[in-house]
Amino acid sequence: MNKPERIERNVADVMGAIGTAARAAARELALASTAAKNAALGAAANALREKTPVILAANAKDIAAAKDAGRAAAFVDRLRLDETRLAAIAKSLDDIAELADPVGTVLAEWTRPNGLRIQRVRVPIGVIGIIYESRPNVTADAGALCLKAGNASILRGGSESHHSSLAIHACLVEGLTAAGLPQAAIQLVPTTDREAVGLMLKGLDGAIDVIVPRGGKDLVGRVQEEARVPVFAHLEGICHTYVDRGAALDMAVEVVLNAKMRRTGICGATECLLVDKGAHEDYLTELVKALLDAGCEVRGDAAAQKADPRVKPAEAGDWGREFLDAIIAVKTVDGLDEAIEHIARYGSQHTDAIVTECLGTAERFLRRVDSAIVLWNASTQFADGGEFGMGAEIGIATGKLHARGPVGVEQLTTFKYVVRGTGQTRPK
């Protein structure tokens, strides 16, 4: 038997082929029926359920490698799949199938005096490149959301989750095939070579329309330096909660505790509490005590340290830091305007909240704080597409253009103008 001829393919060739295939798939997908897209999602969900043992075996390889590499327990936990987590991933595909199909929606229509009928119609963006860390569920969620919006996707997951991602991706492809959609509609980059990321950031010769980076500071920095295509930036969530002198103290304690401690590892977690110096001293004391009693480390300014001996002194670097942990920075500010200034200086334009009973103060805060999400008397942990009623999301965009805030299926579309006439020509 002849040995098969060895075909040398470098990363650039592989990625170029992926780009070409994605572009072709995107043209088909843009015209795919809602029924076909939903059928693919449903079949993929079923495949995930049926292939559970295979996926868990693949995941076990990733877990073992991560442990061998001495990765932290929190990292390994995020990487780990079990039957419950896999069932949740499958359900999320079914949920995405249930969402309304945004493609073809007429966003606006009007008729000009010359009789031209103009429509603004939602259409897919085209090809979306997603670069993410080692969270296997993103492979399914991101691929499925892009598909629902009629986009082809090129997924580049973290190398530590590569076996898990491959196994999950196989189920997505099974769904696409069952529905008669092109397999290249959702492609997983088959190499963990970092050169692949660089090529994606350059757009694969015009094949990629937008890059969605999901990851830490290293990735974000690389994206900002190297990207030659538009980016839906998902930067840090350096969220603030400001407790005003006009706040109801009970509500403030409850909102702040939830904003910080409900889940500390998500981008909507409050990282810095600002307390109005004009508030009664009980405010600072009660807030700090509640956080400490809940197991949160508090790093405070002089006033906060005075409020409770357990408070550690905050360092300069603690303002504007995304702890993603049970740690909070606490600062007293001279009223609303200093709070707004602090947020402008140290925030990441993600999500910021005020607690107050004073309407005027609240409205001033809501108007002046330039963040994707501004909240009044509510927890910053509501920064989430599902909580907004938008269904699944890829993340919270902190950029200002196109997609700001939760990036769900609608944010993964664009529009075009369709103009119908009866022979109109433009006057001189």
Add this chain to the structure above:
Amino acid sequence: MNKPERIERNVADVMGAIGTAARAAARELALASTAAKNAALGAAANALREKTPVILAANAKDIAAAKDAGRAAAFVDRLRLDETRLAAIAKSLDDIAELADPVGTVLAEWTRPNGLRIQRVRVPIGVIGIIYESRPNVTADAGALCLKAGNASILRGGSESHHSSLAIHACLVEGLTAAGLPQAAIQLVPTTDREAVGLMLKGLDGAIDVIVPRGGKDLVGRVQEEARVPVFAHLEGICHTYVDRGAALDMAVEVVLNAKMRRTGICGATECLLVDKGAHEDYLTELVKALLDAGCEVRGDAAAQKADPRVKPAEAGDWGREFLDAIIAVKTVDGLDEAIEHIARYGSQHTDAIVTECLGTAERFLRRVDSAIVLWNASTQFADGGEFGMGAEIGIATGKLHARGPVGVEQLTTFKYVVRGTGQTRPK
């Protein structure tokens, strides 16, 4: 008398100061009232009218320099101002004042089951950098549109129009001052050093939110290579008109003539005529004859050359070429699908049109051609914000994200989510 100390300032310092001032101005402008913004626009329009002799004198310097430099007549013509053109520029500022203020518009609002009231509210983008060629009117139009949308702008015009732009800019600043708005709301880059463009493309240390490039291939190429901030790309308008076998010939001739010849130098001018091989041979003959008789050079494929001896042979580079002149490429295609393929391959996703009486064919074209504007039985020269009823525009964006098609005052805004609660916390 002492000689004043010479202060050395390099381009980077100058541009850094411009960025800082723009960012501060943007924060003020975001809160400025509609009345103040309109007052500034009206006062600037009046200043333009009053300063007409000063502006024309400045323009004369630019014209003389351009002639000395041996620039083409068309270039000099675009550069030239006269009383009529200046009056039109002043009127365009008044027109922009008349437009509805987009800032603060509630785009959507809903209440969640937990009682959270969510609004999506239009807000300014922040700081917009505009890099444009030597067209003095852009200084006024772009600055005014950004102002109306609550954005600070940094204008970098072509060096050949620098004196004219400075004189016009002085009037804009006069308007800002009269209305009590910050002068840095509209800044003109005071140097013609090309390094300034590179610094703007890198975002001036985070000061610039978006770059709007208006210019030819050189600028576009530089932007794509160097830009580190989001771009509203205004690429070429390689517009196609496809005449289908189902077209009414009279309408086709009229629409094609207008699409090519009404004005040949604008981005919405048709650059390539596609004629269905399935149409009666009169179609090609009549269309080509009408164009030739109107003074248009026709570069055609074999069939077009056969249709009229005056037709020159098209070269490979004529497909997908933006002539911006009385020249058109003419190709016969084997029906709708080949027309769509040709446009996908050679078009610039700007504006493309079909002429046909067949509804099914038209709808297939409108759905499948992925351009910012697709037209049925109408001239591509309607690709214009004014013709769309959107008021003044900075241009037609050919990118797919945020702003696609005409970029008017609404497209120069973004949005944020404003969430009002009563102490809601997110459940575990």
